[in-house]
Amino acid sequence: xxxxxxxxxLSGALGGMFAFAAxxxxxxxxxGEAPLSKRxxxxxxxxxxxxxxxxxxxxxxxxxxxxxxxxxVSPDIIISETLPFISKHMDKLSIIRxxxxxxxxxxxxxxxxxxxxxxxxxxPRPAAGSIISRHTAETDIPKYVVLGGRGYGPAYMGPDHxxxxxxxxxxxxxxxxxxxxxxxxxxxxxxxxxxxxxxxxDPMVARRNTMVxxxxxxxxxxxxxxxxxxxxxxxxxxxxxxSTFGQNCLLARRLLESGVRFVEVQLxxxxxxxxxxxxxxxxxxxxxxxxxxxxxxxxxxxxxxxxIVIWMGEFGRTPQINGTNGRDHFPNVSPVVIGGGGxxxxxxxxxxxxxxxxxxxEPTRVADLFATLLHQFAIKPDQEFTTDFGSPxxxxxxxxxxxxxxxx
Amino acid sequence: xxxxxxxxxxxxVRWIAFACCSCSCALAVSAGPSIDxxxxxxxxxxxxxxxxxxxxxxFLRRITLDLAGRVPSLDEIRQxxxxxxxxxxxxxxxxxxxxxxxxxxxxxxxLVGYEDANDSDPKALRAWLENALNKRTPYDKIAQQLxxxxxxxxxxxxxSFLLRHRDEPAVRVSRIFLxxxxxxxxCHDHPFDRWTQADFESVSRFFDGMEIREVAERNMELFDRTxxxxxxxKDALPRFFTSSTPKTAMWxxxxxxxxxxxxxxxxxxANRIWYQLMGCGIVATPDDFSRDNKPASRELLDFLTDKAxxxxxxxxxxxxxxxxxxxxxxxxxxTANSPSEIELFAVRKIKPLTSEQLVDSIAQSxxxxxxxxxxxxxxxxxxxDVDEDFSETHRYRESVQGLMMRLTLGLKSPTPxxxxxxLRTLGRAPTDDDIAACTGFAIDDVAFALVNSSEFFFNH
Numbered sequence: 001x002x003x004x005x006x007x008x009x010l011s012g013a014l015g016g017m018f019a020f021a022a023x024x025x026x027x028x029x030x031x032g033e034a035p036l037s038k039r040x041x042x043x044x045x046x047x048x049x050x051x052x053x054x055x056x057x058x059x060x061x062x063x064x065x066x067x068x069x070x071x072x073v074s075p076d077i078i079i080s081e082t083l084p085f086i087s088k089h090m091d092k093l094s095i096i097r098x099x100x101x102x103x104x105x106x107x108x109x110x111x112x113x114x115x116x117x118x119x120x121x122x123x124p125r126p127a128a129g130s131i132i133s134r135h136t137a138e139t140d141i142p143k144y145v146v147l148g149g150r151g152y153g154p155a156y157m158g159p160d161h162x163x164x165x166x167x168x169x170x171x172x173x174x175x176x177x178x179x180x181x182x183x184x185x186x187x188x189x190x191x192x193x194x195x196x197x198x199x200x201x202d203p204m205v206a207r208r209n210t211m212v213x214x215x216x217x218x219x220x221x222x223x224x225x226x227x228x229x230x231x232x233x234x235x236x237x238x239x240x241x242x243s244t245f246g247q248n249c250l251l252a253r254r255l256l257e258s259g260v261r262f263v264e265v266q267l268x269x270x271x272x273x274x275x276x277x278x279x280x281x282x283x284x285x286x287x288x289x290x291x292x293x294x295x296x297x298x299x300x301x302x303x304x305x306x307x308i309v310i311w312m313g314e315f316g317r318t319p320q321i322n323g324t325n326g327r328d329h330f331p332n333v334s335p336v337v338i339g340g341g342g343x344x345x346x347x348x349x350x351x352x353x354x355x356x357x358x359x360x361x362e363p364t365r366v367a368d369l370f371a372t373l374l375h376q377f378a379i380k381p382d383q384e385f386t387t388d389f390g391s392p393x394x395x396x397x398x399x400x401x402x403x404x405x406x407x408x
Numbered sequence: 409x410x411x412x413x414x415x416x417x418x419x420x421v422r423w424i425a426f427a428c429c430s431c432s433c434a435l436a437v438s439a440g441p442s443i444d445x446x447x448x449x450x451x452x453x454x455x456x457x458x459x460x461x462x463x464x465x466x467f468l469r470r471i472t473l474d475l476a477g478r479v480p481s482l483d484e485i486r487q488x489x490x491x492x493x494x495x496x497x498x499x500x501x502x503x504x505x506x507x508x509x510x511x512x513x514x515x516x517x518x519l520v521g522y523e524d525a526n527d528s529d530p531k532a533l534r535a536w537l538e539n540a541l542n543k544r545t546p547y548d549k550i551a552q553q554l555x556x557x558x559x560x561x562x563x564x565x566x567x568s569f570l571l572r573h574r575d576e577p578a579v580r581v582s583r584i585f586l587x588x589x590x591x592x593x594x595c596h597d598h599p600f601d602r603w604t605q606a607d608f609e610s611v612s613r614f615f616d617g618m619e620i621r622e623v624a625e626r627n628m629e630l631f632d633r634t635x636x637x638x639x640x641x642k643d644a645l646p647r648f649f650t651s652s653t654p655k656t657a658m659w660x661x662x663x664x665x666x667x668x669x670x671x672x673x674x675x676x677x678a679n680r681i682w683y684q685l686m687g688c689g690i691v692a693t694p695d696d697f698s699r700d701n702k703p704a705s706r707e708l709l710d711f712l713t714d715k716a717x718x719x720x721x722x723x724x725x726x727x728x729x730x731x732x733x734x735x736x737x738x739x740x741x742x743t744a745n746s747p748s749e750i751e752l753f754a755v756r757k758i759k760p761l762t763s764e765q766l767v768d769s770i771a772q773s774x775x776x777x778x779x780x781x782x783x784x785x786x787x788x789x790x791x792x793d794v795d796e797d798f799s800e801t802h803r804y805r806e807s808v809q810g811l812m813m814r815l816t817l818g819l820k821s822p823t824p825x826x827x828x829x830x831l832r833t834l835g836r837a838p839t840d841d842d843i844a845a846c847t848g849f850a851i852d853d854v855a856f857a858l859v860n861s862s863e864f865f866f867n868h
Contacts, residue, residue, distance in 0.1 A: 121576055122576060
């Protein structure tokens with residue numbers, strides 16, 4: 001019996017050492033080559049963007065559609081003529097053309113691409129924004145902000161890491177200003193709570209106290225000013241355009257500068273079952289310049305080095321053009337463009353066949369994208385989280401870091 | 409040899425876990441043990457001293473929040489001051505319409521959450537539950553009807569439970585009604601628990617006959633196809649945790665009977681009601697009776713389980729039993745209490761108000777009339793992410809943003825009197841410290857601060 005225990009202990013210790021060595025190796029593999037990231041911005045193309053009309057063109061094929069290819073600053077990369085501004089930034093951005101997903105339904109695809117896990121009803125998963133919020137240093141301002149749509153939630157990362165959802169920045173600013181002006185009332189809340197809180201020791205009491213303090217602090221931070229795009233020079237605002245998406249991109253940049261860790265900006269309308277080409281042309285027009293301005297500004301300020309930029313939606317669209325000149329859901333190929341924050345630009349990961357109906361090489365999985373993203377925040381793909389009900393679960397579903405995006 | 413004896417041992421363990429305890433039911437006569445007798449023995453064994461029973465004003469606030477879902481009104485406070493009969497108060501609240509309204513709302517969140525996912529309709533389910541509570545339908549019948557629900561979601565509210573969980577109905581039913589978590593067994597045999605992937609599959613099969621079709625927009629019909637369940641070879645039949653298999657083609661109906669007649673059902677029910685009232689289950693996790701989650705008092709759990717059956721799952725009877733105990737009426741924990749005193753119910757745990765209780769209490773104490781839509785909006789602020797699981801009623805869910813929204817609500821005091829305002833909100837008179845703190849503030853600001861204070865936010 002004693003011997004058994006000792007052996008177990010011994011192997012346990014050895015296992016620990018190997019695990020340590022393996023983790024060092026992983027660190028070593030990328031150390032120096034890929035600096036870690038501190039922030040992330042997701043441009044979420046709600047509805048599912050067409051890869052064939054944006055970043056994986058099939059000119060001359062029946063599936064290719066209307067748009068012509070244009071060269072970019074990266075000699076090996078061609079993209080759609082609908083994205084002339086972003087073509088100038090393809091040295092900072094890479095395209096993943098072989099990402100495949102299993103979820104072709106909007107809700108399920110949304111969940112999958114926001115959390116890295118296919119939805120299972122009784123097992124809520126945290127959104128990437130919540131994971132990153134949980135694993136970055138404390139700040140006085142909200143760390144995970146969603147602009148222009150509903151945010152995906154924190155699940156077992158806890159309500160502290162819920163998205164701060166802003167539908168209308170001016171309204172949010174008014175609300176915060178109102179709280180700031182009447183901060184003395186918050187003081188009264190605290191003094192009327194003091195006796196109760198001193199008497200009752202319960203983690204929930206402490207939590208409640210922290211929450212009130214947090215609100216009190218947020219209203220004194222630069223977060224309120226960050227919400228005010230009117231503080232930008234006219235010329236800058238002009239570069240981002242007057243559209244909601246454009247103004248939200250500018251807002252997102254200001255939020256990242258103020259210390260927010262994760263921002264999601266949504267652009268809806270990509271569910272182009274009908275009239276795909278007119279719709280995509282219009283959407284790209286809305287997307288192109290603000291995104292390019294964002295890249296320009298982040299690069300100029302140096303923030304791009306520590307900010308991952310991701311462009312994606314819930315899935316891609318069918319190569320076949322349907323009877324109403326539209327494209328339907330196609331999770332088999334789901335386009336992703338990624339750069340900044342230590343991710344190499346100017347690269348293309350994977351390849352689809354001639355007419356875009358199939359991936360030709362080993363597909364990249366959604367879990368791999370998450371492994372890469374989390375890796376840049378020093379979270380290992382197999383890091384164990386504990387769920388609400390005490391069950392351990394890994395950060396990603398056996399995700400493997402996409403090495404091509406990190407190595408020099 | 410080894411494996412076969414091991415297998416039979418497992419079967420035996422399961423059989424014991426699920427066996428009906430008719431023997432102990434018969435033993436539990438009215439003069440027998442009580443909640444407080446069992447607990448004081450537990451306390452004596454561990455040299456714990458239980459705290460005193462709370463004051464009348466604290467009791468009134470506590471019981472009104474628990475049974476009516478809001479703080480007491482001025483009239484109720486005055487009436488209770490005149491006649492502080494706790495048992496009578498409990499009875500009156502249990503007969504009130506608000507009891508059914510409030511508990512049906514809590515249970516709707518527990519069963520389906522707040523989203524109308526999968527074409528389910530939480531509002532219709534809530535109306536159905538409210539009606540069932542008003543009709544005094546016993547808990548086992550409610551469970552049975554939820555599991556065997558058939559009909560159209562627009563007409564039959566209870567259909568929404570299975571609609572919501574149509575992807576994995578067996579997982580949800582096992583969890584809510586039996587405290588069995590098959591979630592993990594879905595992918596792998598649980599390393600520590602007795603449920604295996606084979607259990608997950610064989611229990612899930614009970615729902616193989618269930619079909620859903622869209623009758624009209626936002627109206628789904630739930631029905632059964634017996635051609636799916638007839639003439640199935642014996643080894644492909646669904647199998648309950650007790651290894652029972654169905655004898656007819658009405659698999660769901662048989663499953664409902666298996667569920668509601670096994671001991672874990674009564675145990676999970678008793679523990680859930682206890683959890684809802686006490687803020688902490690005897691098994692701390694109300695829907696997870698795994699081996700890791702041992703009951704704080706096995707005797708108490710067995711006692712309540714037997715009571716549940718003796719009372720034939722009369723929900724009010726169980727609530728009455730618990731609320732009349734000293735355990736329910738004790739003072740809440742202070743910083744001097746140890747965790748084991750709280751776990752063994754020698755002192756009461758505090759609970760955050762549910763979002764519904766909070767909103768209704770603000771409206772009640774400040775005399776606000778809330779339109780239904782506005783009420784719903786305010787409730788949303790307090791529940792965090794609608795995607796979450798709401799089976800644990802007393803979890804703290806509010807996010808910073810939700811709190812912020814509430815802190816910008818324009819509130820008015822219904823009275824110029826500070827004393828009355830304290831009574832309306834906290835159910836007590838202001839202390840000297842309170843009065844000092846409020847000096848220089850307008851009465852509306854005091855109202856704002858009171859309904860946003862920790863004392864208001866918790867049921868204590």
